[in-house]
Amino acid sequence: MTSPRHASSHPSTALLTDHYELTMVQAARHSGTAERRSVFELFPRRLPEGRRYGVVAGVGRALDALESFRFDAPAIAALEGVVSADMLEWLASYRFTGDVWGYPEGEVYLPHSPLLVVEGSFAEAVLLETVLLSIYNHDSAIASAASRMVLAAGGRPCIEMGSRRTHEQAAVAAARAAYVAGFDATSNLAARQLHGVPSTGTAAHSFTLLHDSESEAFTAQVETLGVGTTLLVDTYDVREAVRLAVEVAGTGLGAVRLDSGDLGLVAREVREQLDQLGASATRIVVTSDLDEHAIAALAAAPVDAYGVGTQLVTGSGHPTCGFVYKLVAREGDDGEMVSVAKRSTDKASIGGRKYALRRRSALGVAQAEVVGIGTAPEDDGDDRALLVPLVEGGVVVGREPLDAARARHRAALAELPRAVTMMSAGEPVVPTVFEGS
Amino acid sequence: MTSPRHASSHPSTALLTDHYELTMVQAARHSGTAERRSVFELFPRRLPEGRRYGVVAGVGRALDALESFRFDAPAIAALEGVVSADMLEWLASYRFTGDVWGYPEGEVYLPHSPLLVVEGSFAEAVLLETVLLSIYNHDSAIASAASRMVLAAGGRPCIEMGSRRTHEQAAVAAARAAYVAGFDATSNLAARQLHGVPSTGTAAHSFTLLHDSESEAFTAQVETLGVGTTLLVDTYDVREAVRLAVEVAGTGLGAVRLDSGDLGLVAREVREQLDQLGASATRIVVTSDLDEHAIAALAAAPVDAYGVGTQLVTGSGHPTCGFVYKLVAREGDDGEMVSVAKRSTDKASIGGRKYALRRRSALGVAQAEVVGIGTAPEDDGDDRALLVPLVEGGVVVGREPLDAARARHRAALAELPRAVTMMSAGEPVVPTVFEGS
Numbered sequence: 001m002t003s004p005r006h007a008s009s010h011p012s013t014a015l016l017t018d019h020y021e022l023t024m025v026q027a028a029r030h031s032g033t034a035e036r037r038s039v040f041e042l043f044p045r046r047l048p049e050g051r052r053y054g055v056v057a058g059v060g061r062a063l064d065a066l067e068s069f070r071f072d073a074p075a076i077a078a079l080e081g082v083v084s085a086d087m088l089e090w091l092a093s094y095r096f097t098g099d100v101w102g103y104p105e106g107e108v109y110l111p112h113s114p115l116l117v118v119e120g121s122f123a124e125a126v127l128l129e130t131v132l133l134s135i136y137n138h139d140s141a142i143a144s145a146a147s148r149m150v151l152a153a154g155g156r157p158c159i160e161m162g163s164r165r166t167h168e169q170a171a172v173a174a175a176r177a178a179y180v181a182g183f184d185a186t187s188n189l190a191a192r193q194l195h196g197v198p199s200t201g202t203a204a205h206s207f208t209l210l211h212d213s214e215s216e217a218f219t220a221q222v223e224t225l226g227v228g229t230t231l232l233v234d235t236y237d238v239r240e241a242v243r244l245a246v247e248v249a250g251t252g253l254g255a256v257r258l259d260s261g262d263l264g265l266v267a268r269e270v271r272e273q274l275d276q277l278g279a280s281a282t283r284i285v286v287t288s289d290l291d292e293h294a295i296a297a298l299a300a301a302p303v304d305a306y307g308v309g310t311q312l313v314t315g316s317g318h319p320t321c322g323f324v325y326k327l328v329a330r331e332g333d334d335g336e337m338v339s340v341a342k343r344s345t346d347k348a349s350i351g352g353r354k355y356a357l358r359r360r361s362a363l364g365v366a367q368a369e370v371v372g373i374g375t376a377p378e379d380d381g382d383d384r385a386l387l388v389p390l391v392e393g394g395v396v397v398g399r400e401p402l403d404a405a406r407a408r409h410r411a412a413l414a415e416l417p418r419a420v421t422m423m424s425a426g427e428p429v430v431p432t433v434f435e436g437s
Numbered sequence: 438m439t440s441p442r443h444a445s446s447h448p449s450t451a452l453l454t455d456h457y458e459l460t461m462v463q464a465a466r467h468s469g470t471a472e473r474r475s476v477f478e479l480f481p482r483r484l485p486e487g488r489r490y491g492v493v494a495g496v497g498r499a500l501d502a503l504e505s506f507r508f509d510a511p512a513i514a515a516l517e518g519v520v521s522a523d524m525l526e527w528l529a530s531y532r533f534t535g536d537v538w539g540y541p542e543g544e545v546y547l548p549h550s551p552l553l554v555v556e557g558s559f560a561e562a563v564l565l566e567t568v569l570l571s572i573y574n575h576d577s578a579i580a581s582a583a584s585r586m587v588l589a590a591g592g593r594p595c596i597e598m599g600s601r602r603t604h605e606q607a608a609v610a611a612a613r614a615a616y617v618a619g620f621d622a623t624s625n626l627a628a629r630q631l632h633g634v635p636s637t638g639t640a641a642h643s644f645t646l647l648h649d650s651e652s653e654a655f656t657a658q659v660e661t662l663g664v665g666t667t668l669l670v671d672t673y674d675v676r677e678a679v680r681l682a683v684e685v686a687g688t689g690l691g692a693v694r695l696d697s698g699d700l701g702l703v704a705r706e707v708r709e710q711l712d713q714l715g716a717s718a719t720r721i722v723v724t725s726d727l728d729e730h731a732i733a734a735l736a737a738a739p740v741d742a743y744g745v746g747t748q749l750v751t752g753s754g755h756p757t758c759g760f761v762y763k764l765v766a767r768e769g770d771d772g773e774m775v776s777v778a779k780r781s782t783d784k785a786s787i788g789g790r791k792y793a794l795r796r797r798s799a800l801g802v803a804q805a806e807v808v809g810i811g812t813a814p815e816d817d818g819d820d821r822a823l824l825v826p827l828v829e830g831g832v833v834v835g836r837e838p839l840d841a842a843r844a845r846h847r848a849a850l851a852e853l854p855r856a857v858t859m860m861s862a863g864e865p866v867v868p869t870v871f872e873g874s
Contacts, residue, residue: 016605018598018624020638023662027640031657033647040643065605078630122647129641133601134608161455164570165757167607168453168502171571187455193515201457203464204566206477206764209777210470210559220468225460236780314756320602320747327643340646343673 012072013065014094017130019082025123026087034123037331039353042102042116042132044109048144048318050425053416055147055409056115057177058139059105063396065131066096096124100391103356104398106180106409107386108416109140110369111432114354115323117387122330129325137323138170141315142177145292147409148316149308150182151421152296157305159200161187161287162313174313180405183308195402202230202257202285202307214241218248228254230285233270234261242270246277255283255304263288264301271302291316296423329353339374350434356386358415359433366415366430373436449509450502451531453568456519462560463524471560474768476790479539479553479569481546485581485755487862490853492584492846493552494614495576496542500833502568503533533561537828540793541835543617543846544823545853546577547806548869551791552760554824559767566762574760575607578752579614582729584846585753586745587619588858589733594742596637598624598724599750611750617842620745632839639667639694639722639744651678655685665691667722670707671698679707683714692720692741700725701738708739728753733860766790776811787871793823795852796870803852803867810873 028034047054071079071091079088098120109115116132118125150158160178163171163186175191185200186192192199203221211217218231227249233241233256245256256274258266263286274282283304291311298306311317326349332338341351355376359368362382370377379385390398413420420429465471484491508516508528516525535557546552553569555562587595597615600608600623612628622637623629629636640658648654655668664686670678670693682690693711695703700723711719720741728748735743748754763786769775778788792813796805799819807814816822827835850857857866 013605015627015630016600016608017626018600018638019626019629019636020624020640022626023638024640024644024658027657027661028644028647030661031648031653033653033657036647038647075630078626082626082629082636122643126641126643130601131605134603134605137602138604138607163453163455164567164762165574165759166571167575167604167610168450168568168571169606170575170604171453173604187457189454189456189459189515189519190452192456192519193452193512199456199519201455201460203457203461204563205779206559206563207461207465209764209779210465210473210475210767211468212770216468216470220464220470221461224464224467234779310757310759319751319756322602322747325601327646330647333649342642342646342671 010064010068012070012075013068013131014071014075015078016065016134017127021127021129022079022083022087022091024126026083028122029087029090035121037337038120038122038125038327039329039337040118040125040129040325041114041328041354042118042136042323042325043112043114044321044323046111046322047428048321051144051318052420052422052426052429054109054140054321055143055181056103056105056107056109056140057143057180057405058135058173059102059390060399060402060405061139061173061176062132062135063390063399065135066128066391067396069128069131070095094124094127095394096120096128096391097394098124098391099389099393101387102390102398103386104388104408105400105405106407106412108412110428110430112350112371112434113369113432114356114371114387117354133323133325137320139173139177140321140323141319142174142313143181144321145312145316145318146178146181146183147413148292148423149295149306149312151413152292152423153306154299156303157184159183159185159187159305159307160312161307162309163188165310166313171313176402178312179402181409182406197402203232205232205235208232208235215244215248218245222249227252230255230257232257232259234259238266238270239273242273243277246274246279246282251277251279251282253279253282255285257285257287257307259287263303264298267298267301267303292423352436357383358386359383360415364415365417368430369432371432371434373434375436377435447501447505449507449512450505450568451508451512452515453502453571454564455567458564458566459516459520459524459528461563463520465559466524466527472558474774475557475559475562475764476766476774477555477562477566477762478551478765478791479555479573479760479762480549480551481758481760483548483759484865485758488581488755489857489859489863489866491546491577491758492580492618493540493542493544493546493577494580494617494842495572495610496539496827497836497839497842498576498610498613499569499572500827500836502572503565503828504833506565506568507532531561531564532831533557533565533828534831535561535828536826536830538824539827539835540823541825541845542837542842543844543849545846545849547865547867549787549808549871550806550869551793551808551824554791570760570762574757576610576614577758577760578756579611579750580618581758582753582755583615583618583620583749584850585729585860586732586743586749588850589729589860590743591736593740594621596620596622596624596742596744597749598744599746600625602747603750608750613839615749616839618846619843634839640669642669642672645669645672652681652685655682659686664689667692667694669694669696671696675703675707676710679710680714683711683716683719688715688719690716690719692722694722694724694744696724700740701735704735704738704740729860789873794820795823796820797852801852802854805867806869808869808871810871812873814872
């Protein structure tokens with residue numbers, strides 16, 4: 001399902017970076033602190049309001065971005081005037097040589113889950129801040145929304161079709177993230193090309209309107225794409241279109257799509273009509289501004305698949321996760337590691353290197369997110385460690401097929417308490433517990 | 438300020454497209470309708486709830502994407518199994534040969550403004566749907582939010598620093614769109630490289646925490662970047678940090694940045710302290726989850742610049758514009774053009790080719806958005822036509838420097854009624870009026 005990506009053929013990601021990362025490194029080189037061993041942590045201070053869990057996505061893309069994080073000649077040229085000539089020289093030979101551990105893709109996260117632990121010199125690790133946060137904040141926001149939609153759909157397939165409502169490259173990443181979280185397919189062809197996500201599609205109203213009659217449009221589509229195709233039946237009159245669809249395609253018609261009106265009501269009418277026409281195996285696909293709540297509200301309606309657009313690619317009210325990337329420990333004057341943290345009242349962080357495991361009951365039900373500060377929390381016997389090696393000495397070791405992430409998400413969801421399926425706003429499904437210093 | 442982009446050096450945009458666009462064209466080729474002359478329109482059905490106007494952005498990027506919309510060998514390979522061999526051959530030689538008119542970049546829009554009018558064969562025009570909508574929906578959402586923030590800032594500079602909160606490529610487009618809408622600079626280095634947006638930056642808490650003392654951090658920054666730099670003063674204790682900042686940099690210190698706490702309150706205390714220390718020219722930059730309302734609430738506080746992140750890159754509550762791309766007219770059997778529109782109750786469209794002008798009073802104040810259906814509305818003498826040629830016979834003719842778009846937005850805002858500066862929710866600042874059939 002996935003095709004591996006190779007850094008060599010990919011454009012540089014080095015300028016997907018905030019200006020200040022570079023000037024900070026220049027100043028740290030001046031003060032002799034740039035090479036201090038440092039530990040950065042990427043984590044959420046909280047979940048978006050009302051959400052009970054989040055989903056880690058973007059890990060594979062972040063590893064690709066890290067491999068392509070080299071300041072090539074055009075990048076160096078663009079940085080003239082931003083940093084000194086000496087700094088430009090340093091940047092030209094930059095590559096990350098440190099280590100990264102993280103939650104693997106598809107894993108569930110909770111407040112303060114240490115999603116990434118990046119260890120290296122300050123200079124090499126701080127430069128990755130912006131691009132890592134961009135990828136994690138976006139992809140995890142989409143996956144977190146997608147996962148709730150998949151739960152709400154209760155086993156009915158969900159199709160991602162939101163490309164047109166978000167930035168053209170964000171659309172590709174959104175399709176990938178939704179697939180990790182359990183969506184079955186995407187409309188996005190680049191996601192098919194780059195990430196191996198299955199692509200699918202029906203037809204637009206413009207296709208019907210292009211033809212002199214709905215009958216000619218349906219006939220063209222069925223003759224070209226086969227009777228298994230999905231016909232869009234709400235351009236003019238739904239009842240007449242359904243009749244025509246079965247007349248043209250026969251009772252073996254794959255599906256009809258509804259994209260307007262009271263979807264539950266219309267789906268019931270269409271189901272009844274299809275059954276009366278003998279097309280009892282013809283499925284009903286619904287689209288039209290669906291989110292997890294609209295999907296849940298259609299649970300009792302005869303709907304066979306959901307196409308989700310805008311609300312998916314915009315994170316269903318939470319287009320970003322609010323992950324931050326903070327220095328939590330660094331080498332001191334004496335070469336020993338020192339825990340560090342900002343002290344301000346409303347944005348305080350917890351210093352120190354973090355470890356994490358999911359505490360589980362003997363029955364395998366998650367009970368807590370245990371975050372160890374400074375030392376790894378002890379496994380009670382039924383627990384599950386959450387951090388895996390992603391990069392060792394600058395070499396990516398954590399790459400995996402996208403289907404592995406998809407399977408992991410299914411498994412991680414299955415071990416959560418049943419409250420996870422509640423669509424109402426509420427507290428995190430399990431509490432976060434800190435252990436250690 | 439801008440560097441022109443050349444399609445030849447850019448990757449193909451052809452797969453940033455929904456699966457169904459291709460299968461529709463295949464079916465239309467089968468029915469003999471693919472070459473029917475067609476007019477598509479990209480437009481908003483409404484403004485986001487409570488917004489009084491929108492800002493067109495992404496025009497230049499859309500023209501670049503159109504030029505790079507070619508199905509190269511890897512794209513064709515990825516489409517095997519999606520469409521027929523015959524269709525793949527057609528795609529391989531695809532290029533858009535039609536005409537496009539549109540609102541130029543930076544222009545204000547209102548409900549039903551015909552932002553793009555795309556004329557060509559059905560096949561060539563429908564294929565552009567997804568990528569055009571992606572770019573317009575994203576970039577205009579950011580510009581629309583940015584414009585309100587700039588108005589709320591009342592002349593104080595606004596700096597875009599939200600890259601880490603959105604997809605890494607969306608971040609670059611967001612920086613560009615914010616600049617069009619009046620932001621002064623960005624933190625994003627790729628936006629500097631690709632679009633010539635001025636970049637700037639301060640320092641992060643990690644830089645202070647890296648050093649053994651705040652004094653050492655400030656000294657390193659000032660010695661490296663000069664006294665004109667901006668020192669971050671809320672890592673430990675703001676009052677002590679401000680004292681130290683002036684001690685280290687002298688009274689010529691460029692600025693201090695506040696990133697937490699009650700910004701208005703703290704800014705007043707810091708202003709007083711800076712003045713007492715003789716640093717009366719030292720500016721105060723504030724950041725921390727600002728949106729247009731928070732910016733407006735700081736109008737009376739001694740703040741000199743706003744750094745805006747999350748709320749900007751997520752469109753301040755409206756991450757997408759909801760633009761749609763609809764077939765409004767197409768050639769009939771007899772070669773004459775026929776107006777077409779979907780008939781469903783909740784998503785009906787208005788058929789027919791559109792024209793538009795902004796009706797203005799003799800004093801040059803905008804009074805209405807006049808949309809002509811089928812024919813161009815008449816200019817009363819003080820009006821302003823809104824559609825300009827962007828593509829002629831497949832050749833891009835509407836490219837312009839980014840600063841031209843920025844200047845246009847300033848001018849377009851200036852002619853709107855004064856209610857445009859209201860941050861409260863309300864009706865569109867001028868009504869949309871339809872003329873013609």
